[in-house]
Amino acid sequence: MRKKTVMQSFKLLIIIIVILVALVGLPAYFWTKSHVTKERVQNRSRLYPIILVPGSSATENRFDGLIDNLNTGNKKTSLLKITVKENNHLRISGKIFPRDTRPFIVIAFQNNHDGFRNIQKQAKWMALAMDYLTRKYQFNHFSGIGHSNGGLVYTLFLEKYLDQNKLLLDRLMTIGTPYNFAETNMNKQTSILQELISRKEKLPRSLAVYSIDGTTNYTTDGIVPSTSVSTGKYIFQNQVAQYTKITVTGKDSQHSDLPQNKEIIQLINEYILQTGVTGPDAANTPQ
Amino acid sequence: MRENRLWSFLYKLQDKQQKWLWLRSCYFGLKTTGPLLLLGILLQGLTLSFFQPHGFFYVIYRLDRQVWVPQANFIIHSLSCIVFGMTLLLLCTAVAWYRARLFSKKETIPSMVIALFLLFLFNFHTKRMPSARLGQVILNGNIPFIEVLFLGLVSAYFYHGLNKFLHFKSLWSIAGATVSLGIVLRGFKHLFNVGFFASLSGPLFAEISSLLGDDQTQLGTIIVREVGRNLLVWLGFVSPEQILVAHTDSDLSRANLSAALIKNNLEGLPHPLNIYSLSDSFAVLGGYGQIMALLLLFILFSRYRKRRRNAWQNFLPVFLNLNSSFLVGVPVFFNVILLIPFLIVPTVSILLAAGAIKLNLIPPAVYQVPLNTPTILNAFMGTNGNWDALLFTLIVLLVSMLLYYPFFKVTETTLYRIQKGTE
Structure with missing residues (x-):
């Protein structure tokens, strides 16, 4: 008799739970999803800059040609250039127009030499410049382009200095970045690659990375070996939301010509510039 | 063995509790008002979840598009306030009635009247704003149960004490004593409200409130x-x-x-x-x-x-x-x-x-x-x-x-x- 009562109560409870799931659980689930997406959009700052970091030996003017090529329409986008000096002071030129939401910002370094130690220093200087920029312009998300060793500086900055609770990098495009320096054997890991792999868990989970590899022949762009660019997969693959490697060949695919390469300009237009304020998040992130 | 001892202790404690007359009175009052309270709670649930902006069902079913919702909110909220007020009135008088009845059947009605008086006095507010009414009794659902139970019990014990030990028999003497008690109790409530006791032991209260604050990570x-x-x-x-x-x-x-x-x-x-x-x-x-x-x-x-x-x-x-x-x-x-x-x-x-x-x-x-x-x-x-x-x-x-x-x-x-x- 008692067992029967328990079973009856249990059955009734199950029916009620099913009804509650249908009438409450599902609408609540869909509301939460749409509410959080809306909140994410509202939380983003209107200013959504593209921050470019040149490679070794290059100055703040490295991307002038690229930006001229991107500024083909009637509306010119702003360009702000920062050079971080060795004494940690910033030299700033250019400006961000008041209503421009997608300005270009170039961060270059007075000490722009090659080498593991210098790149580490440059990542630290980049953090200094970023701190200045976020405080002055109050933005909380940005996109990035790094050419050559600029891509290494970017990756080191992301792993060591980016405060993900305050700042979001949604897309990063590295152009001809030698993740394994000049080493052609993928099985031999140089110090920079080892460091980047050891800290890869610190990379933003929602980041989309596009690694562009230019080749004048089957193995190199004249300076950076194709295999070195490919080792980026050991850093980004299964770590960030999306990692795509693209190979560009033909005219202007020599290492120093890459930023002016028409294919690459088209890729920047498509993957970095032609994106909504929301970025790639909704599809890529689980929570 | 130790477990058995614990359970037998708990059983004994439960048995002992059943004999506490003040507790039996409280439980009687709570049981009597249960259905009315449930009605108030259902009305409150309806208004909070369905009709109030930011309420759970209000947002998930997008009821903001319905023009009748604000009116429904007003009506159901008013109803729930009335039901809660009635519940607390009933609770206070029921506790006083039951406890007085355990003393003597004759003491039930006077104890209930005293309970009603104290409850009103306790929740009587005056507003100094010129546009507002001079005084009003607020009996909504914001009064804690302990206050209502306490007033019900105090009323029964107070009347019993007046009757048995002080031999107050006339209506005037009982009324005078009741008003005096009301003033004393109201005075205590006022002291609590203005923070007299809190300021007496300020550091202790500050410590406790900081411990119980909302922003704690420990x-x-x-x-x-x-x-x-x-x-x-x-x-x-x-x-x-x-x-x-x-x-x-x-x-x-x-x-x-x-x-x-x-x-x-x-x-x-x-x-x-x-x-x-x-x-x-x-x-x-x-x-x-x-x-x-x-x-x-x-x-x-x-x-x-x-x-x-x-x-x-x-x-x-x-x-x-x-x-x-x-x-x-x-x-x-x-x-x-x-x-x-x-x-x-x-x-x-x-x-x-x-x-x-x-x-x-x-x-x-x-x-x-x-x-x-x-x-x-x-x-x-x-x-x-x-x-x-x-x-x-x-x-x-x-x-x-x-x-x-x-x-x-x-x-x-x-x-x-x-x-x-x-x-």
Whole structure:
């Protein structure tokens, strides 16, 4: 008799739970999803800059040609250039127009030499410049382009200095970045690659990375070996939301010509510039 | 052996409690007002969840488009206030009546009148604003149960004392003494309200309030806060209208929310362990004291149809975290047997949740939830629909039922013995 009562109560409870799931659980689930997406959009700052970091030996003017090529329409986008000096002071030129939401910002370094130690220093200087920029312009998300060793500086900055609770990098495009320096054997890991792999868990989970590899022949762009660019997969693959490697060949695919390469300009237009304020998040992130 | 001793001690304690006349009077009052309170709670649930902007059903069913909702909100809210007022009136007089009846049948009516007078005097407010009325009695659902029970008991004891020891017989002398008592009690209430006692022992109060504050990240302080709050609820310092509000607006929750919105995930948040992610998400399922677990035990395993019916009647309000009607129906107030799980179960739930968050089994709740969201969905909705969080909530509920079960059995057995005794 008692067992029967328990079973009856249990059955009734199950029916009620099913009804509650249908009438409450599902609408609540869909509301939460749409509410959080809306909140994410509202939380983003209107200013959504593209921050470019040149490679070794290059100055703040490295991307002038690229930006001229991107500024083909009637509306010119702003360009702000920062050079971080060795004494940690910033030299700033250019400006961000008041209503421009997608300005270009170039961060270059007075000490722009090659080498593991210098790149580490440059990542630290980049953090200094970023701190200045976020405080002055109050933005909380940005996109990035790094050419050559600029891509290494970017990756080191992301792993060591980016405060993900305050700042979001949604897309990063590295152009001809030698993740394994000049080493052609993928099985031999140089110090920079080892460091980047050891800290890869610190990379933003929602980041989309596009690694562009230019080749004048089957193995190199004249300076950076194709295999070195490919080792980026050991850093980004299964770590960030999306990692795509693209190979560009033909005219202007020599290492120093890459930023002016028409294919690459088209890729920047498509993957970095032609994106909504929301970025790639909704599809890529689980929570 | 030691366990047996503990249970026999609990049985003895329960038996002893049944003999406390003041407690029997309180329980009589609570039982009498139970149906009316349930009606008030259902009306309150309707207005809070369906008709108030930011209410749970209001937002998930998008009721903001319905033009009739504000009017319905006004009507249902007014009705619930009236019902709560009537409930508290009935409770106060019922307690006074029952306690007086245990003294003598003759003392019932005067005690009830005194109780009514004290209740009105206690809740009479004057407003100095020229446009407002000079004085008004506010009897809504904001008065804690303890105050109403206390006034009912005081009235019965007071009249009995006047009658038996001071031999006050005339109407005028009794009325004069009652007014004097009312003034004294009102004076005490005023002293409490203006913070006289708080300023007397300022540093101590400051320490306690800082310990029980909302922005705490230390697991220990979150637990102390939860235990302290549940102890106060057990003592009746809870009003029928009191609702649970998730701490999504505290500084820590805001910092977490901001970080989660920027990085698009819930990993590595600045304050993963906080009141919202622990206490609000896992320790108040169905309201204070993880009462949903006890309600489910009543539904599934109680051998008494009356108890099962009471639990079913309270299922919807408890699902919406409005559990004062169930706390009254059991009753949980002053019940020494149920005090133990009432304090322990939420504590264990907080510890389990903290462990799961630390071990990255579940993410912490961060995102805001609508007002009066069923707490069983807080972790799920606060993590943007994370299924692990929902599953873990159900596991916590199951563990809570297991922890409540032995104490539930004691209350069942005691009830059986009482019923057998009365037969």
